[in-house]
Amino acid sequence: MDIHEGTAAYLRHLAEVRRLSAATVRAYRSDLEGLAASCSDVELATVDLENLRAWLWQAVQRGDSRATIARRTAAVRGFFAWATESGVIATDPSLRLVAPKRGKTLPKVASVDTLSAVLDRLASAAGEGDPVALRDHAVLELLYGAAVRVSELCGLDVDDIDRDRRTARVLGKGSKERVVPFGLPALKALDAYLVRGRPALLARGSVDAPLPALFLGARGGRLGPRAVYDLVSRELGPELGAQVGPHALRHSAATHLLDGGADLRAVQEMLGHASLGTTQIYTHVSSERLTASYRLAHPRA
Incomplete structure (x- = not known):
């Protein structure tokens, strides 16, 4: 078996056995493409540590970031661990492969005042009645109010919203379903969108049967992540930088919850993190914000 066949089999395993999302499988495919190109003339069973180090060195020479190289190395290790456990190869050549450590970076967080202004x-634009403006307001209110991922938001159907309980049923990573709360401002924005915005957008579509999707694009189809990225970048870019995306609202919501005294495990459950350690990054954000405020405000700082 050559390495291309091996990586293809591994990607099928991720999709069909581990049932990872299509987006996650695409990410693994992207990470493994460089390895397959680097070792294209070598049988999978004969790939050794030197082949892997050569692949790693190519990434360094290209100027790939430490975080990118570390992520791709993790993907390669996962691939070879699977190949060894499946009996495709006898020994795992990636066990001693050392990638550069990721640089410690804290997530970008918008201030409460900034988000309130946005x-x-x-809301003011939505008051004019334009269906896209009504949708955009509801999208950002729900991204921030429920701290959901962009894929979870775009995957929502109308029936996933429980108005009485003010909750949304979302499908997260690993096809794990969870119910997340949202506040009254998000409910009001959703109500306005569902009454005045969504029907107008739905009428623009060419499909005969009504779409169940909660959020619709300008042409009446299900709203895609790219459109949400563009919206967030346009609204929050001036504050957080041109590369800001929907995850910034999730980061901000988690940080503001902890700033307000929310329990760390409750925030973990809301975010859908499998590990508490993933959620703990927001305690560092809160700590840094407290330190910065202290240094600016305390007379003996």
């Missing part, structure tokens, strides 16, 4: 501006 959401107020979107």
Whole structure:
């Protein structure tokens, strides 16, 4: 078996056995493409540590970031661990492969005042009745109010919203379902969108049967992640930088919850993190914000 056949079999395993999302499988495919190209003339069973180090060195020479190289190395280790456990190869050549450590970076977080100003501006635009403006306001209110991932938001159907309980049923990573709460401002924005925005967008579509999707694009189809990225970048870019995306609202919601005294495990459950350690990054954000405020405000700082 050559390495291309091996990686293809591994990607099928990720999709069909581990049931990872299509987006995650695409990410693994992207990470493994460089390895397959580097070792294209070598049988999978004969790939050794030197082949892997050569692949790693190519990434360094290209100027790939430490985080990118570390992520791709993790993907390669996962691939060879699977190949060894499946009996495709006799020994795992990646066990001694050392990648550069990731640099410690804290997530970008918008201030409460900034988000309030952005959401107020979107609410004012939505008041004019334009269906896209009504949708955009509801999208940002729900991204921030429920701290959901962009894939979870775009995957929502109308029936996933429980107005009485103010909750949304989302499908997270690993096809794990969870129910997340949201606040009254998000409910009001959703109500306005569902009454005045969504029907107008739905009428623009060419399909005969009504779509169940909660959020619709300008042409009446299900709203895609790219459109949400563009919206967030346009609204929050001036504050957080041009590369800001929907995850910034999730980061901000988690940080503001902890700033307000929320329990760490409750935040973990809301975010759908499998590990508490993933959620703990937001305690560092809160700590840094407290330290910065202290240094600016305390007379003996």
